[in-house]
Amino acid sequence: MPKETMTAENFQKLDKLILQEKETKGALIQVLQKAQGIFGYLPIEVQQKISKGLRIPMSEIYGVVTFYSQFNLEPKGDYMISVCMGTACYVRNAQPILEKISKIIGIKSGETSPDGKFSLIACRCIGACGLAPVITVNEDVYGRLAVEDIKGIIEKY
């Protein structure tokens, strides 16, 4: 299972963050980004706290969180596998690579494996088009891939 991040210590960090940014104009997105950095995702409790702290209605905060793809309402797996679906990767056969990973781990794009180990997403262009097709596993980048390379990469984790 993913690590429990809803700790008192993390909420203290959140309080401090809200206090810092309270006076900044238009700070909501930055606060949400940093809050997600602390908790790994943005559960309702965290959003409510931000709502009270910044005096922004919950409806607006939920609206922003669900509008931007960077924000997660659910915790993600320990290893985030992102398959670049930018045009350059797509025309160099990124789709079969996504399908292969999906098959090996047994989850679809956008899902997290039941043991909380892997999350899989088809992501937007990461700008490493010279390496197309590219996937990233957390910070590690794997480029110039063929479908046959996938098994070996997953086994490393």
Place this chain on the structure above:
Amino acid sequence: MELYRSHVLVCGSTGCVSSDSLKIIDLFNKELEKHGLEKEIKVVQTGCFGLCEAGPIVIVYPEGSFYSQVKLDDVPRITEEHLLKGLIVHDLTYKEPGKKEASDSIDDMGFYKKQQRVALRNCGVIDPEILKEYIAYDGYAALAKVLTKMSPEEVVETIKASGLRGRGGGGFPTGLKWEFTSKAEGDVKYVACNADEGDPGAFMDRSVLEGDPHTLVESMTIAAYAVGANYGFVYVRAEYPIAVKRLQIAIDQARENDLLGEDILGSGFSFDMEIREGAGAFVCGEETALIQSIEGRRGMPKVRPPFPANKGIFDKPTLLNNVETFANINQIILKGADWFAGIGTEKSKGTKVFALGGKINNTGLLEIPMGTTLQETIFEVGGGIPNGKAFKAVQTGGPSGGCIPAEHLDTPIDYENLIALGSMMGSGGMIVMDEDNCMVDVARFFLDFTEEESCGKCTPCREGIKRMHELLDKITEGKGKLQDVDKLETLAKTIKKASLCGLGQTAPNPVLSTIRYFRYEYEAHVNEKMCPAGVCQALLQFLVIPEKCKKCGICAAKCPVNCISGVKGKEVYLIDQAKCIKCGACLEACPFDAIKKG
């Protein structure tokens, strides 16, 4: 200052960092120390050299030797042979596609010959994290000139006279934008930079930020002086961590050296800026949406007018330009409007950076004068199509652009010409496709993107793109009718006319242009239930090649719907096409390559 006899330039941009260029830098430093060369030779981490295909790249000067796809194991050899003994390691230097011998120097390479670097002038030349290197290449000289010798009006006039047009998409004259903002009434004004480069396959803005961040700081300050602003925002995609880091370093350095903040260079003019990171929404590249996002809200476009020049960030007059546009400014100030206006075509002045990708030998970033033909760009600079395949189309302008076929390759690239072909300049993504790419599938790919990224505010875009996507799904699955192609065209034209912002107004372009140039491919999908390029899964057939089949039965065991029959060891296996779901499991499973798709 120390003098070095040789410089080793290593690319520290995203593409090369992804293939371990930072470790290469460390190892070079260690190797140089081992041989006692650290006082004679300097290793520099630079921005992007452009030829990302060959990354990680190491260039050794003064020779200009271009080492490509360098591995850690190559570093000791380059150090011993080249840096110690002065012998270029020819088997490690870059060999251009189609050439027998490796190029000895970067100056001999076809990739660079037709290029003219203005916006990218410092990328791959200086260390982006060192202010002095930027200054050594005339950095901040334009700002000094503007603050000491020019009035704000003169600056605006210079930019107007240069003919520079916005490099982010539409191509609106930059000087006019500056004039509108300078004339707008308001005590507080803002300058903002659009670095929300969302087009898949475009990475020119990222490369400028990573390779030459001070150019943006300097140009935004010049713009602020011209329009009367004292504060600026740079809106960067969160997916660009290296760019954000280097830009922040540049901003801090500029502040420490009186180049940003109160009383810049003792001129009495004050300007400061901050970075705002995006959170992943393509529509935020649209200017009114970007402004909403900077204000911390959902990035949803607004009706214009009022234009940002009058009512922008926090309702104040705002000048908004994109990174590449800003990267031209200091050169125009230093070299003059006439110099800039002398490059390019009648209506499109200067140079344009393109991110060339897809089925092309030289994937990477290039900067060419406007008016260069597509042919020259793809086949001379880009080095042509790999694996001897035939060119089919080039896609420009990302999800807002269109696919241009071979018969129009001799078109000179400028804003008007691309629009006439049903595409557009966009931010400069250029994706090349070969005979193996299905144009219907490509159109579907872009609609998949725009459907997901539509903000949902106006109906034509929200609903219309979804319906178009459904029709394309139908066609690629072999369920389409001929009327569907006409229906697509009608829908597309309505969406273009009725959508609120640029996203919706241009989203149908990939479909319209592929119907215009590749109608026969649509018709093949519809009439013959066939995908000529062999991409659309549902229209494929999986067949056992009897001569190759070893009768092992592995395919039958793997088939999830039990549609493969045969007798192990005795009989060649056969796929029942009526039951086959075209999952491809058999093709993957067969150890003897006895299954083909066609």
